[in-house]
Amino acid sequence: MKQFNPILIKPLSIVERNESIILDNIPGIRNSVQRMQDAKNLPDIMPLIGDIWQTGELHLHFADTGVGKSTLAVAESDKISKGENFLFLNNHNNPMTVLYYDFELSDRQFRKRYTDDFGNEYPFSERFYIDSIDFPELLKANPDKSFEDVLFAKIRHDIDMVNPQILVFDNITYLSMQTTQKTDVALETMRRLIDLKKEKSLSILVLAHTPKIDLTGPLTINSLAGSKHLSNFADSVSAIGKSSQGSNIRYIKQIKPSRNGEMIYDIENVITCELVKKGSMLTFEFIDFNTEYEHLKQRDNTEQRNEKIEIAKELHTSGKRYDEIALELLGSKSLKGTIYKWLNPKNQNPV
Numbered sequence: 296m297k298q299f300n301p302i303l304i305k306p307l308s309i310v311e312r313n314e315s316i317i318l319d320n321i322p323g324i325r326n327s328v329q330r331m332q333d334a335k336n337l338p339d340i341m342p343l344i345g346d347i348w349q350t351g352e353l354h355l356h357f358a359d360t361g362v363g364k365s366t367l368a369v370a371e372s373d374k375i376s377k378g379e380n381f382l383f384l385n386n387h388n389n390p391m392t393v394l395y396y397d398f399e400l401s402d403r404q405f406r407k408r409y410t411d412d413f414g415n416e417y418p419f420s421e422r423f424y425i426d427s428i429d430f431p432e433l434l435k436a437n438p439d440k441s442f443e444d445v446l447f448a449k450i451r452h453d454i455d456m457v458n459p460q461i462l463v464f465d466n467i468t469y470l471s472m473q474t475t476q477k478t479d480v481a482l483e484t485m486r487r488l489i490d491l492k493k494e495k496s497l498s499i500l501v502l503a504h505t506p507k508i509d510l511t512g513p514l515t516i517n518s519l520a521g522s523k524h525l526s527n528f529a530d531s532v533s534a535i536g537k538s539s540q541g542s543n544i545r546y547i548k549q550i551k552p553s554r555n556g557e558m559i560y561d562i563e564n565v566i567t568c569e570l571v572k573k574g575s576m577l578t579f580e581f582i583d584f585n586t587e588y589e590h591l592k593q594r595d596n597t598e599q600r601n602e603k604i605e606i607a608k609e610l611h612t613s614g615k616r617y618d619e620i621a622l623e624l625l626g627s628k629s630l631k632g633t634i635y636k637w638l639n640p641k642n643q644n645p646v
Contacts, residue, residue, distance in 0.1 A: 343461075343498060344371055345384030346556035347533050347549060350498045353488060355529035355551075357503040357519055362535050363545055363570050363579070364502050365399045365465055366408075369425070370578040371500070372463055376423040382566070382581045394459035395425040396450075398469040411575040424457050430473040442473065443483050447491070454495060464488070466502035467525070485528040501529070510537060510592045513562055513626055514548055526551060536565070538590035543570040545579065546590050562587045563627060586627040604637045611638055 325333070341350045348354040348371075358364040374381040378390040400408065405425075409417040428449060437445045454462075470480045485501070492499050503525060508518055514534045516526050526532050532551035538544035547566040552558040560566050565587045568579040603624050610620045617631035617638075625633060 338496075340555045341387040342385045342556075343375055343388065344381055344386065346553060346559050347384065347547075348498070348500065348531060349553050349555055350388065351492075351496070352530035352553060353485075353492055353499040353501065353528065355501050355503060355526055355532045356534070357505050357532070358535040359505055359508045359537065362537050364504075364535055365397070366570065366577050367535060367547075367579055368463055368465055368500060368502055369395070370576070372423060372425070372461065373419060373576075375461055376420040382568070382579065390420065390422055391460040392422045392457060393424065393461040393463065394453060394457055395423070395463040395465065397425050397427050397465050399465055408577050409575055411572075415575050417575040424453075424459070434473075442470075442480060443487060446470070446484070447487050450491070454491075460496075460498060461500070462488075462491075462497050463500045464502065466504050468504040481525060482528075485525055489528055501525075508536075510539065512591065513587050514550065516550055530554065531556070533560075536587070536590060538567070539592045540567075540590060541569075544568070544582070544590070545570055546585065546587065547579075548587060560584075563629065565590070586629050588625055588627040588630060591626075607634055607637050 338350070343349055356364060356368065371381045372393045372395050375386060375388070375391050376393045378386065378388060380386050397405070406416070409419070428446070430446075433445050433449060434440075434442065437448075440448075450462075464484075467481050467484055470484060473480075481503075488499055488501065491497060503519065505519055508514070514536050516532065518534065519526060529551065531549075531553040533547060533549050536546045536548060538546055545568050547560060547568065548562070549558055549560045563586055564584050567582045567585045567590070569582055571578065571580045573580070607620050607624060610623065611617075611634075615623075617634045618628040620634045621630040622628045
């Protein structure tokens with residue numbers, strides 16, 4: 296038998312291996328006892344918006360244009376600044392200082408949104424700081440600096456001034472329009488926000504605009520399209536969908552759950568809300584829990600429906616249950632009654 300002769304590789308010396316790597320300020324490796332002790336001294340992880348967003352997380356929230364992501368973010372920030380729950384979603388924190396960067400509304404638009412027909416303004420908390428950034432003026436004053444350097448110098452300055460626990464970015468896709476530099480501004484911003492989160496012990500909410508979303512299909516991480524890579528930097532992700540049930544009906548869905556939370560509001564159990572003006576506050580009002588399928592536009596014509604019925608028959612013959620077929624063809628197990636009616640048109644109730 297032919298013997299295997301391994302190739303001998305001369306090991307590099309420590310100096311040779313590390314000659315271009317600086318490790319002076321890197322802490323040493325911990326054992327399990329030390330890691331447990333360090334974890335005990337960290338602040339508790341608490342819900343901000345129930346299981347959707349928790350303290351210490353960078354949460355990414357996305358939606359199409361005009362769906363209401365800014366309205367949702369302001370309503371959530373308002374409640375967090377007052378130590379109150381948003382909708383039925385628990386907030387186990389005392390009032391917190393919120394720093395919100397609004398790149399969507401002008402001052403006039405913001406005031407109109409939070410003023411009633413009689414001129415009464417909504418009573419925001421003084422802990423809620425919300426403003427825009429004058430990018431042209433900042434870049435004009437710093438022509439030799441990169442866009443990201445100027446942006447984060449401004450953010451750090453504001454953080455030092457107001458000492459927030461919460462940072463909101465509305466929205467990150469706006470930033471790419473503020474510079475002609477070739478770098479991926481949104482991606483670099485997410486990287487730097489992660490560093491800032493750790494350094495300043497912040498909880499961060501980032502809003503992202505998506506391309507036109509197909510209203511006939513469920514929201515997934517793929518709905519972010521070109522911005523999909525942003526989700527890799529987020530601890531958790533959620534989305535707002537526009538419902539076919541009415542012009543002001545929306546639904547909120549978890550896309551990527553928190554590591555410390557649960558996937559509760561998925562395709563089978565989305566949060567259905569109505570976009571309403573309550574007094575001087577534009578906000579979301581809870582209606583019910585539904586399957587996402589109930590909110591989607593139906594695109595089946597007779598031919599497509601008949602095709603699905605034939606597929607359903609084949610799946611049932613192969614041994615699949617009604618709920619399994621419903622999930623595969625209609626996107627929800629709760630629609631097993633529809634499958635039953637397709638396969639048993641003379642009967643009405645599934646067995």
